[in-house]
Amino acid sequence: MLNQLKRVSAISFLVFLWTFPVTVPGPMAGFDLADSAHALSSQSMPLGSNIFVEIAKEKNPAVVNISIRGKTQMSSRTPRGNGPRFRGEPREPFQDFYDRFFGQQDPQPRRGMGSGFIISPEGLVLTNYHVVQGAEEIIVNIDDGGAIEKEYEATLVGSDPKTDIALIKLVLDGKDKVKFPHLDFGDSDKLEVGEWVMAIGNPFGLSHTVTVGVVSAKDRAIGSGPYDEFIQTDASINPGNSGGPLLNIKGQVIGMNTAIISGSTGGNVGIGFAIPINMVKSILPDLKEKGTVTRxxxxxxxxxxxxxxxxxxxxxxxxxxxxxxxxxxxxxxxxxxxxxxxxxxxxxxxxxxxxxxxxxxxxxxxxxxxxxxxxxxxxxxxxxxxxxxLKDEETKVAALDPLGIQTQDITPELMQSMNLETTEGVLVSDVTPGESGGEAGLRRGDIITEVNRKPVTNVQDYQSAVRGLKSGDTALMLVKRGGTTIYIAVKLN
Missing domain, CATH: 2.30.42.10 (PDZ domain)
Incomplete structure (x- = not known):
């Protein structure tokens, strides 16, 4: 399923969906969003309320549409599986990770569209880094239903590719005294699985689209980097929702919509991911003051x-x-x-x-x-x-290789405990289901001694052997398993 993970920047086609209306009892007499949220001891939605209507009315004006014109970037040429072609998708952040899902790349001028949300009256806007990466010009469209309906240029204040977060600032002329509507932060650590949430954004270029769902899971690792702890939601998010807010029923931002697992259409299948807002808050001072994050x-x-x-x-x-x-x-x-x-x-x-x-x-x-x-x-x-x-080139986590397995050197302790005759080769210590290695039959505990008829004595030899593999290539591995030696051909998906 991870083979179809997509970032949710806008793409150039429409998907039409049949929807069925759901009737909710009328609003509570004298309903007020702030009073209702204060009265609730838990995050559950009160039956019979139109709380989502009130959240949408109050918070929609602070959600913006972001479009860019930028330098030559890479776009998908051969997506894996039956996924759609995503034009204007940048290679960073997590270049190697996303290359696995978008296939080989061709350079072409970068144009993109995504979402964001205003966090201060002065016009600071949060969005995903991949939405604005490589931008020569950032255009922000604001529409609050009448009082403000205008395009603004924006400048990049700071960005953090490792977490896919960017901070931009609306450019005002000397006569512009606008105080912008803005959203407040919640506490994503207090978020509960099953809690109601609302996503607002610009899916497929359809501005200010509101969708509702629940928190499906927390602390999801999707293989995008060492700081994975995504909120999973079934609130419908699609390409173009990137950078938009995920709100709780108090109308507070508890996440930034970032990625989806998509089906053959590239659209929503009920599994979306948002960056927890507490992660955003932790790096926001660095983005404001230095433009980068010190770790x-x-x-x-x-x-x-x-x-x-x-x-x-x-x-x-x-x-x-x-x-x-x-x-x-x-x-x-x-x-x-x-x-x-x-x-x-x-x-x-x-x-x-x-x-x-x-x-x-x-x-x-x-x-x-x-x-x-x-x-x-x-x-x-x-x-x-x-x-x-921490410097950008320094590695901290033993990442899975392109075949979806994790290997380690065979220490004398491992040699003794596994009754091995030598420390040469590498131990397969983990196999990711659905990836190339697992599909070919590699198992945890296997000892890889050769790759493409060349001896493998340690992890460095193994990594050198598989590093240059491309989609469609096959690695012939000699594997020791349970006292026997077998060949396994692993084709890189």
Whole structure:
């Protein structure tokens, strides 16, 4: 299903849908949005209310349509599966990730359209980075139903490709004294699965489209980067909704609509993703003041703990992040963290999973000394680490390769626990269902010793062998499994 994940920038065709009206009892007497939200002890929608009507009336004016004209970018030429052709889709952020879903690329002039929302009376607007990336000119259309209906040019104040967030500012002339309608932030940490939400945006160029649904899940990782923690919703969002707000029934922004899993039409199938607004709030000061985001850096390559790794390292649980490698010259190496350590606490924060550590480290101010609790050889230890500044080229998470598997070097401990005769080769420690490796028959626990008839002695050899694979290529792998050796041909989807 992830093979059809799409960012939700606008595309140049229409999809017509049959809809069936749903009758809701009339509004409560004397209904007021603020009074109703205050009266509710939970986030559930009161039956018999027209609360969504009131939210739409009040919040629609602060949602804007964004169009750009920009530099030559890359557009889809051969989408995977039966997905639509997305013109004007930029390669960043998460270039490698999105290339997997949009196929090979051809350069052409960039034109795009998306959504955004105003967050201050002075005209600061939040949107997705991919909506405005590469823009030479940003045009924002505002329509509040009469009082303001105007196009504004906008300038880029700051952007963060890692989280796909951008901040722009409407350009006013000296005589323009407009105070813009704006939206207030909610608390996405308090969001509950099943809670009602509303999306407003510009799907397929249809301005100020309002859709309603519920929160389907929280903290979704969709493979877009180390800071994945998306809100999943079934509120209908489509190409063009990128950057628009996801609102709770108090009318507060609790997310920024960003991506969908689409069917053959490229439209909504009931699975959309929004960036939690608390993530936006955490980087907003940096975007305003510096235009970029400064993050902390620990200097380790990490991976999740599988059942085999749990047994091999004599761990009591699956909690924590396993250090697969230590970056030379980084803070972790200087502090004495070693490959094979399991990080279970970082400062005051518990590290429950591999995915949680990059977010915790990133939020730590560079230069700060942090007490890190690790498990080494089955014993707990505390190490003080002074966090450095994360640079764009520095890697922190052991990412899945193009075939959808995760590999690791075979340590002497693994060799002994798995009764192996040598440490040569790489261990398959994780396989993503539906990706090329899993479909070809690779399993967790396999040992890959050759790729395309060339020996593989470690992870570096393996990564070099698969790095250049393109869609349609086949990698012939020699695999040791259960005392036998087999060949597996893996075709890259």
């Amino acid at each position: 902390g850096w620990l200097g380790v390559m990490i991976q999740k703990i599988t059942p085999e790794l749990k047994d091999s390292f004599n761990l009591k649980s699956f909690e924590g992040a396993l250090v697969g490698d230590v970056i030379p010259g980084g803070p972790a190496e200087a502090a004495g963290i070693k490959r094979g350590d399991v990080i279970v606490r970082f400062g005051k924060e518990k590290v429950d999973t591999m995915e949680s550590l990059p977010k915790i480290v990133a939020a730590t101010p560079p230069g700060e000394a942090v007490d890190v609790k690790i498990i080494r050889d089955g014993k707990p230890m505390n190490i003080s680490v002074t966090i450095a500044v």
